[in-house]
Amino acid sequence: MIISTGTASGKSLAYLTPAVASCLDGGTVLYLTPTKALAADQLRGLRELRITQLRAACFDGDTPFEERTWVRQHANYVLTNPDMLHRSILPRHAQWSSFFRRLRMVVVDECHGYRGVFGSHVAQILRRLRRVCARYGSRPTFLLASATASEPGAFGMRLTGLEMDEVTVDASPKGSTTIALWEPPLTELRGEGGAPVRRTATAEAADLLADLVLADVRTLAFVRSRRGAETVALTARAKLADVAFSLSTRHPRPSTPRQPNTAGTTPPKTAPTLNHQPSAADPASTTQPAPPEPALGHQPPSEPAHTAQPTQLETDPALNHQPDTAESAGPAMPEPPRTTNGPFTTEPAASTSGHASTATEPTSESSLTWALPDAPTQPDWTDLPNKIAAYRAGYLAEDRRLLEKALRSGTIMGLATTNALELGVDVSGLDAVLIAGWPGTRASLWQQAGRAGRDGQDALAVLIARDDPLDTYLVHHPQALFGQPVEAIVLDPDNPYVLGPHLCAAAAEIPLTDDDLPIFGTTTSTVLDDLVSQGLLRRRPAGWFWTRRERATDLADIRGGGGAPIQVVESSTGRLLGSVDEPSAHTTVHTGAVYLHQGETFLVELLDLEAGVALVSSAIPDFTTFARDITDISILATQRSHPLGPGTLHFGEVEVTRQVVSYLKRRLQSGEMLGDEPLDLPPRTLRTRAVWWTLPASAVAPLAEAGIDLGGAAHAAEHASIGLLPLFATCDRWDIGGVSTELHADTGLLTVFVYDGHEGGAGFAERGYARAADWLTATREAITSCECERGCPSCIQSPKCGNGNEPLDKRGAVRLLNTLLSSQ
Ligand SMILES: [Zn+2]
Numbered sequence: 172m173i174i175s176t177g178t179a180s181g182k183s184l185a186y187l188t189p190a191v192a193s194c195l196d197g198g199t200v201l202y203l204t205p206t207k208a209l210a211a212d213q214l215r216g217l218r219e220l221r222i223t224q225l226r227a228a229c230f231d232g233d234t235p236f237e238e239r240t241w242v243r244q245h246a247n248y249v250l251t252n253p254d255m256l257h258r259s260i261l262p263r264h265a266q267w268s269s270f271f272r273r274l275r276m277v278v279v280d281e282c283h284g285y286r287g288v289f290g291s292h293v294a295q296i297l298r299r300l301r302r303v304c305a306r307y308g309s310r311p312t313f314l315l316a317s318a319t320a321s322e323p324g325a326f327g328m329r330l331t332g333l334e335m336d337e338v339t340v341d342a343s344p345k346g347s348t349t350i351a352l353w354e355p356p357l358t359e360l361r362g363e364g365g366a367p368v369r370r371t372a373t374a375e376a377a378d379l380l381a382d383l384v385l386a387d388v389r390t391l392a393f394v395r396s397r398r399g400a401e402t403v404a405l406t407a408r409a410k411l412a413d414v415a416f417s418l419s420t421r422h423p424r425p426s427t428p429r430q431p432n433t434a435g436t437t438p439p440k441t442a443p444t445l446n447h448q449p450s451a452a453d454p455a456s457t458t459q460p461a462p463p464e465p466a467l468g469h470q471p472p473s474e475p476a477h478t479a480q481p482t483q484l485e486t487d488p489a490l491n492h493q494p495d496t497a498e499s500a501g502p503a504m505p506e507p508p509r510t511t512n513g514p515f516t517t518e519p520a521a522s523t524s525g526h527a528s529t530a531t532e533p534t535s536e537s538s539l540t541w542a543l544p545d546a547p548t549q550p551d552w553t554d555l556p557n558k559i560a561a562y563r564a565g566y567l568a569e570d571r572r573l574l575e576k577a578l579r580s581g582t583i584m585g586l587a588t589t590n591a592l593e594l595g596v597d598v599s600g601l602d603a604v605l606i607a608g609w610p611g612t613r614a615s616l617w618q619q620a621g622r623a624g625r626d627g628q629d630a631l632a633v634l635i636a637r638d639d640p641l642d643t644y645l646v647h648h649p650q651a652l653f654g655q656p657v658e659a660i661v662l663d664p665d666n667p668y669v670l671g672p673h674l675c676a677a678a679a680e681i682p683l684t685d686d687d688l689p690i691f692g693t694t695t696s697t698v699l700d701d702l703v704s705q706g707l708l709r710r711r712p713a714g715w716f717w718t719r720r721e722r723a724t725d726l727a728d729i730r731g732g733g734g735a736p737i738q739v740v741e742s743s744t745g746r747l748l749g750s751v752d753e754p755s756a757h758t759t760v761h762t763g764a765v766y767l768h769q770g771e772t773f774l775v776e777l778l779d780l781e782a783g784v785a786l787v788s789s790a791i792p793d794f795t796t797f798a799r800d801i802t803d804i805s806i807l808a809t810q811r812s813h814p815l816g817p818g819t820l821h822f823g824e825v826e827v828t829r830q831v832v833s834y835l836k837r838r839l840q841s842g843e844m845l846g847d848e849p850l851d852l853p854p855r856t857l858r859t860r861a862v863w864w865t866l867p868a869s870a871v872a873p874l875a876e877a878g879i880d881l882g883g884a885a886h887a888a889e890h891a892s893i894g895l896l897p898l899f900a901t902c903d904r905w906d907i908g909g910v911s912t913e914l915h916a917d918t919g920l921l922t923v924f925v926y927d928g929h930e931g932g933a934g935f936a937e938r939g940y941a942r943a944a945d946w947l948t949a950t951r952e953a954i955t956s957c958e959c960e961r962g963c964p965s966c967i968q969s970p971k972c973g974n975g976n977e978p979l980d981k982r983g984a985v986r987l988l989n990t991l992l993s994s995q
Pocket residue numbers: 957958959960962963964965966967
């Protein structure tokens with residue numbers, strides 16, 4: 172059974188009821204979630220039920236070894252993730268025999284996270300699980316919970332290999348959520364080829380986050396990348412520090428010298444920079460009567476430090492985004508209401524925030540229990556920035572719990588996060604959600620927006636568009652968001668690069684027999700022959716055996732792209748900061764890249780691929796970097812074709828050679844382009860699947876005669892179509908790539924390819940093939956929606972283009988797509 176409904180629609184209750192009943196009846200339950208944080212949250216909920224016969228326990232990387240034996244032997248409700256199932260539980264199934272023998276139900280929660288290559292791995296892990304269960308005589312029911320998606324039953328069947336019933340009707344009561352679609356303004360800055368530059372989504376998100384926190388609105392900002400989330404938190408904290416500084420300079424302590432450069436020298440309205448400079452010297456504020464001094468920054472006064480100065484906040488220019496608000500051309504959003512409470516209050520503001528209850532909210536004491544490492548321990552003007560923090564999945568369990576607790580209690584009012592929180596940590600009582608950049612899927616959008624306004628409260632969700640064709644399309648076509656779901660959750664369990672390692676792991680668990688082959692799909696016997704010829708498996712009369720000494724599970728890197736990881740090391744101290752898989756290293760830790768680690772920024776001094784090391788040093792650059800690659804593609808086999816307008820659409824296997832050749836530097840806040848630095852990295856070859864379209868010479872000749880640069884038109888259409896495919900397949904722009912050419916050697920025609928960026932394919936290109944007419948129509952709409960004249964990053968420019976976005980022809984791309992779609 173798959174339940175596919177919105178956030179807070181009662182999915183948990185729908186699986187908990189039968190799951191807990193199974194436990195009370197003597198059975199066991201296996202609960203799977205993509206993240207440890209969600210498992211911990213679920214465990215908390217189960218323990219609150221106070222049912223003594225329910226022995227629930229987490230089994231993940233954070234579980235101490237001495238507890239693991241207890242879990243295996245005594246727990247009847249085990250919460251874990253696919254990684255642990257793959258690496259620990261299935262290979263040691265004999266130790267879990269009594270658990271498997273009684274297994275009644277497998278709950279697969281937040282299963283929309285299992286897409287692409289990762290989803291394909293999970294699909295094979297679930298097949299291995301079914302096989303192990305069969306060995307112990309159990310046949311558990313699979314209960315899947317997913318955010319809304321197109322065709323959930325078909326997805327559930329692909330994920331588990333089992334027939335699925337679907338539940339898609341959501342009848343739960345809801346408060347209303349105001350959804351704002353927010354397009355940042357074009358700035359005066361000029362980018363590549365003179366294109367206008369839009370203000371960045373992260374800069375807008377940081378502004379909004381700081382504003383909302385100052386207005387006592389509990390806000391969560393979702394930012395796609397970890398780096399972006401950390402930047403938003405740092406920027407918003409800096410803004411709050413500016414506010415605190417401007418307040419404290421107005422009420423100086425003897426030890427705090429005033430800034431020498433004050434009144435009059437920096438007129439706020441004409442500040443030359445786009446950064447939000449604090450207007451430390453505001454003439455108006457000097458006329459304010461001095462408020463009572465609550466012993467700022469000294470020992471905690473007997474009076475709590477939340478005696479704020481409302482009048483001062485009302486008029487503080489640092490709270491306004493000068494000069495940006497003045498020139499903002501985006502859709503107007505009302506200023507968040509200023510409350511009469513200062514931002515420093517640690518008491519619930521029941522009269523203004525609408526949901527707080529004095530009886531249940533924590534008191535000001537709780538603000539002392541949470542402090543970031545560099546934070547002062549006393550409530551203080553300077554403590555204001557600590558109301559904002561960044562969160563990501565990589566933090567230690569203890570830190571994560573503290574941060575989740577601080578947000579729930581209101582000690583932290585603003586949190587910038589990647590989608591680690593999207594996957595179900597129960598943070599209730601939020602008022603607003605900011606979503607910086609399209610989160611990739613409508614499912615994620617509703618999931619993230621649904622974080623605000625629990626318990627029937629009204630809420631605000633703001634989608635802030637990035638400089639990207641899909642974001643542009645969506646803010647101009649709200650009907651694509653509010654209509655029927657279009658994107659399906661796609662995965663490709665038959666990918667031989669995924670299937671092979673799991674067949675080895677399965678054979679190591681229990682030797683494979685002919686009877687097992689149907690479980691793993693139609694390509695199984697071919698892949699098995701390959702594994703035998705590579706010496707990985709041995710064929711014997713009784714079946715296929717894993718006879719090597721290594722662990723078979725090490726062959727499958729279920730979350731990574733394969734290859735030996737590159738260690739990221741701080742050069743001055745030798746400290747190991749983390750690791751990056753080899754294919755990603757070319758784009759994330761190349762020499763010169765900006766690398767963020769837990770809120771600290773580093774510059775990569777050197778990437779040494781042979782030594783497997785990236786040396787980094789601590790730095791605070793005011794720019795970000797984007798790796799750019801060039802690509803060659805050749806067709807290995809065409810699997811499907813059909814006519815499209817005067818042209819033809821194809822799907823098949825390709826070989827792609829990609830090389831990162833340079834990196835683009837863009838200023839952090841403004842997005843202004845600072846330069847394109849060359850890199851010397853080896854090419855990487857990838858066998859994968861692609862969708863491509865061709866147009867015959869007879870169809871393109873009239874366009875050439877009309878003066879259109881065919882190469883530039885095809886290139887522009889390729890960039891925009893890569894940007895729009897994620898509307899139809901649950902993938903990321905960075906999961907796919909493209910190649911376009913006026914004349915391709917394998918087709919002899921004008922050809923545009925879009926390929927899966929993962930070895931063996933991930934199902935994205937296949938979905939593009941299935942929905943080509945809609946996909947390419949939306950691509951054309953995205954290009955025509957953008958108000959720029961000759962192309963910009965919001966329509967046809969790509970930040971990862973290895974050809975420096977040359978040549979591009981915006982009008983030509985529209986004409987070319989008109990031709991291709993002419994008979995549709
Ligand atoms: Zn544009």
